[in-house]
Amino acid sequence: MKALTASEMREVDRLTTERHGISGTQLMENAGTAVAEVVRQQISLRFQSPARRVFVLCGKGNNGGDGLVAARHLRQEIRQTVVLLFGSPEDLRDDRASYFQRWRDAGGETLLIRNNAEWVVAFSRIAGADVVVDALLGTGLRGPATGLIAKAISEINSLSRNARAPIPALIVAVDIPSGLPSDGQQAEGPVLYAHTTVTFTAPKIGQLLSVDAQSCGNLIVRAIGSPAKLVDELGKETIRWSGPDEFAELPLIRCADSHKGLYGHVLVVAGSAGKSGAAVLAGVGALKAGAGLVTIAAPDSVQGIVAAHQSEYMTEPLPTLADGS
Known part of the structure; x- marks a missing residue:
């Protein structure tokens, strides 16, 4: 409006x-x-x-x-x-x-x-x-x-x-x-x-x-x-x-023969040592918004923590720098 x-x-x-x-x-x-x-x-x-x-x-x-x-x-x-x-x-x-x-x-x-x-x-x-x-x-x-x-x-x-x-x-x-x-x-x-x-x-x-x-x-x-x-x-x-x-005009019901690859792929680059929650919440938000695929790229030191929170999204490790980012 x-x-x-x-x-x-x-x-x-x-x-x-x-x-x-x-x-x-x-x-x-x-x-x-x-x-x-x-x-x-x-x-x-x-x-x-x-x-x-x-x-x-x-x-x-x-x-x-x-x-x-x-x-x-x-x-x-x-x-x-x-x-x-x-x-x-x-x-x-x-x-x-x-x-x-x-x-x-x-x-x-x-x-x-x-x-x-x-x-x-x-x-x-x-x-x-x-x-x-x-x-x-x-x-x-x-x-x-x-x-x-x-x-x-x-x-x-x-x-x-x-x-x-x-x-x-x-x-x-x-x-x-x-x-x-x-x-x-x-x-x-x-x-x-x-x-x-x-x-x-x-x-x-x-x-x-x-x-x-x-x-x-x-x-x-x-x-x-x-x-x-x-x-x-x-x-x-x-x-x-x-x-x-x-x-109002967005289709809210997905076809029975559709799959997750039809509904977009979100890449989230977030998180750092001691601050993995930002990556988790961003990933959950992307899923709830309707994205078919979500990948979270996070420092390798917190990748396991991020991956454990939500089975639906994928993770990719990034090198952890000296400051934890």
Whole structure:
């Protein structure tokens, strides 16, 4: 799957509506629904007991609109789902205003974050969260995160130790971690670290190549209605993400009359005295990847050790040098 820049992604969204009649409102609904589904899946994988407290941090842009949709769906199962809106309801426009009203009409709790005092109160509650959903800033970000949002990003990173602490147990970023530039450049300000990022339609360049790409955690790409052919048509970069679709057309069942000589021969040159494990693991990896033949060339001093680990691969001795290599 091709990776897209922010401008390419905007064009995909525009043509999805223009050519295929899928409105921006529907795309936002689909995106938020996808986030809620992933959050529920991750909870089932990570939690030994049901999640009780979910906080959805929403900005004023479309990313925040996705978060409002996700919050509405999550609240159906997790009643203590709370939206933190960074700004005033009056700042919301179009679909974001509509989805915020639906959230309020459904009885959802909202904390407004308009100044530092309100953030301090809200952060004291986030400290006890099971799940945090980051919908503050999306792919349209220009420049660094600033103001209260930058403060929130930094303090959540401190709380979660860059998503390495046990609490919050799950941090999910909507489309892209807040503060991470979409096009691969280094972030100029703080970037929120997530355990999982749910991105829409296609991965973004910055999620794969940026020095801050590790902030995404586990990257999940979800289709929300845009045809895959638009990604292929508009994506100009050569960077691809190796998702399951990349391998869908590979034959996974081998013919009954085939043999190992039909499936490639891998030569692994690895290992040294006291470090035979690298050669063993590389050889096992080649076998598991499907290679019909695997030969490991290793120093003669460790050849026997390497050969004893896996009967399927072959070995060739190399002279052992004075340093053991």
